[in-house]
Amino acid sequence: MSDQLEGRPAIAAAIIVQDGRVLLARRRVREGELSWQFPAGVVEPGESGEQAAVRETLEEVGLGVEAVKNLGERIHPATGRRMIYVVCEVHSGTALVADADELAEVEWCDKARVGELVPFPFYGPVQEYLDASLS
Template identity: 40%
Template sequence: MDVIERWSGRYACLLQSALRLGNEQFAAHLGIAVRTVATWHADASVVPRREMQQLLDTAHERAPAAARQRFALLLAKERAPVDSTPPGAQALRVAIAVVVRDSDVLLVCRRDDDAAGITWQFPAGVIKPGGKAETTTVRETLDETGVHCAVRQHLGNRLHPVTGVLCEYFLCEYLAGEATNSDAAENIDVMWVPRNSVPRFIPVDTIFPPILAVLEEQT
């Protein structure tokens, strides 16, 4: 049986596929929130917390023999150099909100086991099949941060250089609400950051160029 030394979002999704479970079914199987499973799909490189690692270990160990065999095949294919790009990455769409309030921008800090793996990013959420990107942007921002916002402009889209996920970027206007960490299971902190300080939190070479243009305005 293949042993996973450290589960990532991608490996967790491979296990889900091997078990042939939908997001809701897989979440129920592990006893976790559906939102957590969606996060794994949105960010293949994310490393689940220690307790999540244990849940995934148990699910893998207790999986039927046929499911373990499917997982081994998927894992071998994933690790093969000729197939290093996550399958189906382009089919997954994520809405990303660049929420501005005067000269500040809203950021969230994702939770991780290792301090070095903690990442700051803009509020984001998976766009469900048939769902509207704009609606997802507003809803996920509120769910994650407690901030009400309105979409002002579609900044464009791209395949994320790290995750390979198709991202839809929206410039949003702050309406109301105090920035709070409303999703403690996934995030460590939420804060308003001066526009010119964003590159201190997010590597500038990974920021979508149209966002950089917005950040440079009025700074």
């Protein structure tokens, strides 16, 4: 796929699971129906989806992470943006609101809590990864 869809760059999302919980962030400004989502942001020119997921995680939630697996990409049905989903592992830091302009809060969520905060299905490969990884 092209790096641009209708002139807009792709978005890379970091899927971070630690101790049976996934990190979600609540955006200050909703994107359509989306309020809680994975740490994510625009893939900058010359950057891979994996690099963008790592950078955005540090910028938004203060975690140093390593990209370990690309789960795939799709056009997001709610936003129309090209999304790249990247599994990342934490190697340093503590999750917090590092970018208060973009985020209101962060939370490590078990499977039940994810269902409360995100009441619609995830992209298939992301859902499969979470089903296998969350308590």
